Amino acid sequence: MEHTHHYRDGRLCRRLAEQIASMCAEDIRIMEVCGTHTVSAFRHGIRTLLPRSLSLISGPGCPVCVTDQAELDAFIEIANMPDTILATFGDLMRVPATGSSLQKEKAKGKDIRMVYSTMDALDLARANPERQVVFAGVGFETTAPTIAASILAAHAESLRNYSVYCAHKRVPPALDALMHLSGIEIQGFLLPGHVSVIIGEQAYAAFFEKHRIPCVIAGFEPADMLYGIGRLAEMIASGTPGLENAYGRAVSEQGNLRARQVMDRVFETTDALWRGLGRIADSGLAIGEEFADFDAARRFCVNVRPAAAPAGCACGEVLTGRCLPPQCPLYAGVCTPAHPVGPCMVSSEGTCAAYWKYNRLSDGWGK
Amino acid sequence: MKNHTIALDHGSGGLLSHELTEKIMLPAFDNPVLSRLDDSAVIESQKGRMAFSTDSFVVDPLFFPGGNIGDLAVNGTVNDIAMSGAVPLYLSAGLIIEEGFAVRDLETIIASMAAAARQAGVSIVAGDTKVVPPGAADKLFINTSGVGWIDGDLEINAANARAGDCVLLSGTMADHGMTILNQREGLSFDADVKSDSAALNGLVARMLSVAPDGIRVLRDPTRGGVATALNEIALASGTGIQINESSLPVRKSVSGLCELLGIDPLYAANEGKLIAIVDRACADAVLTALRQDPLGTDACIIGQVTADHPGRVVMETAIGGRRIVDMLTGGQLPRIC
Numbered sequence: 001m002e003h004t005h006h007y008r009d010g011r012l013c014r015r016l017a018e019q020i021a022s023m024c025a026e027d028i029r030i031m032e033v034c035g036t037h038t039v040s041a042f043r044h045g046i047r048t049l050l051p052r053s054l055s056l057i058s059g060p061g062c063p064v065c066v067t068d069q070a071e072l073d074a075f076i077e078i079a080n081m082p083d084t085i086l087a088t089f090g091d092l093m094r095v096p097a098t099g100s101s102l103q104k105e106k107a108k109g110k111d112i113r114m115v116y117s118t119m120d121a122l123d124l125a126r127a128n129p130e131r132q133v134v135f136a137g138v139g140f141e142t143t144a145p146t147i148a149a150s151i152l153a154a155h156a157e158s159l160r161n162y163s164v165y166c167a168h169k170r171v172p173p174a175l176d177a178l179m180h181l182s183g184i185e186i187q188g189f190l191l192p193g194h195v196s197v198i199i200g201e202q203a204y205a206a207f208f209e210k211h212r213i214p215c216v217i218a219g220f221e222p223a224d225m226l227y228g229i230g231r232l233a234e235m236i237a238s239g240t241p242g243l244e245n246a247y248g249r250a251v252s253e254q255g256n257l258r259a260r261q262v263m264d265r266v267f268e269t270t271d272a273l274w275r276g277l278g279r280i281a282d283s284g285l286a287i288g289e290e291f292a293d294f295d296a297a298r299r300f301c302v303n304v305r306p307a308a309a310p311a312g313c314a315c316g317e318v319l320t321g322r323c324l325p326p327q328c329p330l331y332a333g334v335c336t337p338a339h340p341v342g343p344c345m346v347s348s349e350g351t352c353a354a355y356w357k358y359n360r361l362s363d364g365w366g367k
Numbered sequence: 368m369k370n371h372t373i374a375l376d377h378g379s380g381g382l383l384s385h386e387l388t389e390k391i392m393l394p395a396f397d398n399p400v401l402s403r404l405d406d407s408a409v410i411e412s413q414k415g416r417m418a419f420s421t422d423s424f425v426v427d428p429l430f431f432p433g434g435n436i437g438d439l440a441v442n443g444t445v446n447d448i449a450m451s452g453a454v455p456l457y458l459s460a461g462l463i464i465e466e467g468f469a470v471r472d473l474e475t476i477i478a479s480m481a482a483a484a485r486q487a488g489v490s491i492v493a494g495d496t497k498v499v500p501p502g503a504a505d506k507l508f509i510n511t512s513g514v515g516w517i518d519g520d521l522e523i524n525a526a527n528a529r530a531g532d533c534v535l536l537s538g539t540m541a542d543h544g545m546t547i548l549n550q551r552e553g554l555s556f557d558a559d560v561k562s563d564s565a566a567l568n569g570l571v572a573r574m575l576s577v578a579p580d581g582i583r584v585l586r587d588p589t590r591g592g593v594a595t596a597l598n599e600i601a602l603a604s605g606t607g608i609q610i611n612e613s614s615l616p617v618r619k620s621v622s623g624l625c626e627l628l629g630i631d632p633l634y635a636a637n638e639g640k641l642i643a644i645v646d647r648a649c650a651d652a653v654l655t656a657l658r659q660d661p662l663g664t665d666a667c668i669i670g671q672v673t674a675d676h677p678g679r680v681v682m683e684t685a686i687g688g689r690r691i692v693d694m695l696t697g698g699q700l701p702r703i704c
Contacts, residue, residue, distance in 0.1 A: 004626065010613075013686035043631075045688015116628075222686045337696035348629070358690040360679075 007221030008044070016226035017049040023233040024053040029185055030232050031178075031321055033171065034192030035062030035349025036220050042358035044222040054233065057184075057321040060174050060277060061192055062349040063139040064091045065319055068273035069307040071167040072097035072343075075136050077302055078165060079110045085128060086112045087121035088136040089143075094346045098307050102136075118150035125154070125162035134296045137166040142194040144168045144285055145259035148266035151287065151294045163296040166287050169272055171195050172207050173283035177274075179211050184321045188214035188232035190225070193247050198263075200255025201245045208243040219247040266291055275309065275343070276316030315342035318351050325355040332356065373468040378498030391474055392494060395481035400457075400492040408492035410457050413516050418453035420444055421512035429476065429506055431550050433542070433562030437479035439638060440509040442566045443589070445487045449568040450585040450641065452523035452575065453515035458484065459493035461510040466501050476507065487566035489513065515568075521575075525603035527583035530674040533650035534608060535643040537570060537657055538563070538665040539616045540593050544635030545624045559620040565639030570660050574643065577656045581649030586642045591695045593669075594633035596642050597680045598694045608680045610670030610692065634695045644672060 006012075032038055038058045041047050047056060060066050076097045079086040086102070093103045093114060106112040111131075115121050118135060125133035137147045147164055154162040171192060178184065191204060196217045208215050214235035218228025228246045235241050245251050254260075263285070272284025287295040296302065309316060312330050317323035325331050325344070335341040337353055344350035376383040393402055400408045424440040441458065448455040460480065464473070484491050542563040549558055567587060574582055584604070588596035593615075601608045617625070617632045625632045639662060645653050650668060657663035675681075680692040 008685050010686050042690055043684075044686055045682075045684035045690045046686070048688040048690070049686065222684075357693045360691055360693075 004221055007219070007223040009223065013049065013222050013226055016223060016230055020054065020226065020230045020233050021051040023230070023237045024051045025237070027053045027055070028187050028233060028236050029055045029057055030188045030190055030229060031057045031059045031186045032190040033059040033061045033175065034195065035065070035347070035351075036194065037061070037190060037192065037218070037225060038351055038354050039349055040220045040222070040225060042354045046222055046225055047359075049226070050229070054229070056229070057186065058318070058351040058354075059178070059189075059321060060274065060319045061171075062319075062344065062347050062351070063143070063169070064095050064347045065315060065343040065350050066169060066174075066274045066276065067095070067138050067167055067343070068275055069098060069309055070273065070304045071138075073307050074165060074297075074302050074304050075102060076100050076105060078134050078296065078300065079105045079112050081132070081300060083130070084111065084132045084134060085124055086110070086134050086136060087115045087124055088112065089116075089138070090114045091347050091349070092136055092138055094340065095343045096310065096340060096346065118146045119153075122150050122153055122159065122162060125159050129161060132161050132163070134300075135162075135164045137164045137168055140169055140171055140192075140195050141198045141263070144267065145198060145256070145262050148262045151266050151291050152262065154294055155291060163294045163299050164287065165296040165302065166267070166285060168267070168285035169274065170269065170283050170285065171199075172203050173280050174274060174277060175204070175207050176210070177277050177280045177283070178320060179213070181277075181320055181322070186213070186321060187236045188216070190228050190232060191215055191217040193217065193219045193224070193250060196245075196247065196251040196255065198256050198259050201243065201251060201253050203255065204243055212241050214241045215243045217245045217247050217251050219250060276319040310341045313342035315344045315352070318344050325352040328352070332360075371470055373464050373466060373470060373473065373498055375466050375498050375500065378464065378496055384496065387496060391477050392496075395477045396484070396491040396494070397481075398490040398492060400490060401494070408457070408459070410492060416517040418448045418451040418515045418517055419512070420447035421510065422447060423508060423510040425505070425508050426547065427505060428547075428550050429472070431546055431562055432560065433546060434564035435476055435479050436507060436509055437476035438483035439562075439564050440511045441480050441483035441487065441489070441491075442564050442638060444511040444513040445489055445566045445568055446587040446641070448513050448515040449566075449571045450523070450587055451517060452521040452571065452582070452585065453517045454572070455487065455489050455513055455515035455568050458489050458491045458511050458513040460491050461495045462497070463504050463508040464496065464498045465504045465506050466498055468506055473507070483566065487568055521579075523582055523585050525584050525586065525600045528600050528604035528606050528608075528644045528672045529583065530606055530672055531647050532583055532644045532672040533647050533668050534597070534610060534670040534672065535645055535650065535654060535657065536593065536616065536667060536669045537567070537641045537643070537663045538639075539618045539621065540588075540637060540640070541617060541621050541625060541630075541632035541635035543638040544592065545621050545630065545632075547636070548628065548630070549624060558624050560618070560624060563637060563639035565662050567639065567641050567662065570641065570657065570662050573656045573660055574653050577652045578645065578649035581646035581653065582643060583646065584642075584644035588637050588640060588642055590636050592632070592634040592636060593642065594631070594680065594692045595695050597692065600642070600644060601680055602678050604672075605677050607673045607676035607678070608670060609673050609675070610680065610682050612682050612685045614667055614669045616665045616667055633692060
């Protein structure tokens with residue numbers, strides 16, 4: 001962790017911010033796609049160093065936030081099945097489903113376990129052979145390989161009581177869907193670092209060729225983000241869009257080939273429902289035929305009924321950059337981190353939660 | 368003790384309860400008030416103001432690098448009393464034990480309580496033990512309550528912070544919280560982290576001796592961490608608090624673990640640290656006094672109290688930006704990606 005200090009150097013960051021300011025003669029709008037970028041920008045005070053003419057718009061990069069209401073309801077249904085343990089990453093616990101949340105179900109006595117890794121979920125299955133262990137598979141290409149690996153491991157040892165309810169999503173098709181939305185006026189994308197470690201720069205090539213919009217892959221430390229934003233500002237100012245990897249120490253052209261192979265072996269692409277973006281072709285990952293036995297949706301015939309987002313909640317608009325959290329009628333009044341209405345207020349990577357947590361002062365700094 | 372594990376009868380009030388008290392508790396806590404074994408402890412009182420506090424300890428795991436639930440239970444209540452400027456003197460201890468708990472573990476924990484009490488200069492003068500069936504409690508819960516007396520007209524409370532005061536922290540953040548998180552759920556990263564569990568009454572006495580009128584607020588930032596304690600002070604006093612990220616002390620190993628797990632050290636628990644809001648005129652003297660104590664060697668000034676943004680804590684980040692440091696909402700959950 002020692003090396004992170006170099007990327008948090010105050011003088012370096014201020015110099016990068018000054019360079020950005022010198023390139024922002026006109027108003028520009030950049031979308032940071034990843035929720036970790038959103039939080040990092042607030043946590044390190046990056047927004048307060050940027051010129052007022054540059055707007056950093058948060059995108060659909062918080063995995064639990066883009067999870068459709070119907071999928072959240074399906075997790076609740078699974079948690080209520082007899083003799084079942086639902087294993088999940090912590091982020092999902094407090095996200096409001098229709099009339100409940102996993103945390104509320106756990107308080108009612110349902111067996112819901114928070115795990116740090118899918119391997120912990122496998123251990124649960126091994127230790128509880130008389131019960132079904134279902135993993136709530138939510139996340140982007142970052143987490144998908146570890147979930148695929150858990151299915152391969154369960155398959156190899158014929159673990160009959162382990163399965164995954166797969167609600168995984170892919171980032172590149174969502175970028176394309178964003179470009180077709182009206183009213184977002186994004187001039188450049190700061191592309192996610194962790195996702196790109198897996199899928200590589202190549203995964204965005206088709207998107208870039210189609211839309212010719214500035215795209216820069218960036219890391220999460222302040223200097224990484226400021227450098228990435230600077231490259232985007234320069235491309236926008238000079239009218240020379242490019243696809244650039246500014247996170248070379250972690251992201252390669254092809255990504256993590258081993259992780260991609262594991263994903264390709266277990267999953268196949270499918271259409272998926274996104275909060276705020278609706279159905280996007282090929283934007284989801286489903287468990288392929290060879291591993292159908294490990295698909296909780298098929299094993300338990302989970303009934304996924306269309307479900308409406310909470311009334312008045314603007315999470316869908318916030319996730320797509322069409323609305324800033326303070327513009328949502330529920331923000332800070334009805335919807336707060338203690339009593340969240342929509343997922344963006346509860347997830348640690350949610351845009352509304354980040355605005356609330358880091359940016360709630362009357363003098364308006366850090367727009 | 369003949370038994371190797373605790374049985375329901377050890378909490379029945381009968382012969383086995385008596386044996387537990389006689390064989391384990393009394394020798395460890397050894398003091399004349401307790402050994403009378405009356406229904407209540409009778410202690411000599413001083414005229415003046417008394418500080419009284421209670422805390423329940425349910426930490427899992429019971430044993431962790433740097434301590435166990437026993438010393439934690441003593442230090443926790445000693446510290447709560449000390450944070451009002453009182454001199455802690457007497458503690459009670461209530462144990463709820465799950466049937467089947469190993470007697471050897473209980474002996475180790477009681478010995479730790481006794482050692483922590485000796486170290487802090489307090490006596491455990493009253494106690495109670497209950498045993499519940501398996502599943503009705505998780506291994507062992509301990510409640511401690513305690514009293515202490517406040518000298519003269521000392522007024523130390525969260526409402527006292529004034530614009531211009533300095534904010535001091537007695538040492539590194541997040542040691543306890545990250546140690547427990549690392550131990551839990553088999554998440555044992557090979558990290559060099561250990562709990563900071565310690566009694567802080569000695570440190571408080573040292574501070575008061577150099578600045579009897581200059582200590583405005585004392586808080587031990589346990590659950591919710593430094594961030595939550597500072598917010599409580601800002602809200603209670605109607606002032607703003609401004610801190611500097613680059614001044615915040617965190618051990619490298621702890622900071623690495625925090626990065627890895629997506630935990631902000633500002634919100635992780637401490638069990639042997641205090642925050643002091645101190646009159647600026649005395650800040651240097653208090654800091655020097657803190658650093659002379661083994662528990663305060665890493666003490667530093669982390670910020671100041673301001674008239675701006677009342678009720679809010681604002682941090683100047685390491686890169687020169689600004690952000691709010693909010694109260695913790697719910698527990699910190701591990702991140703998904």
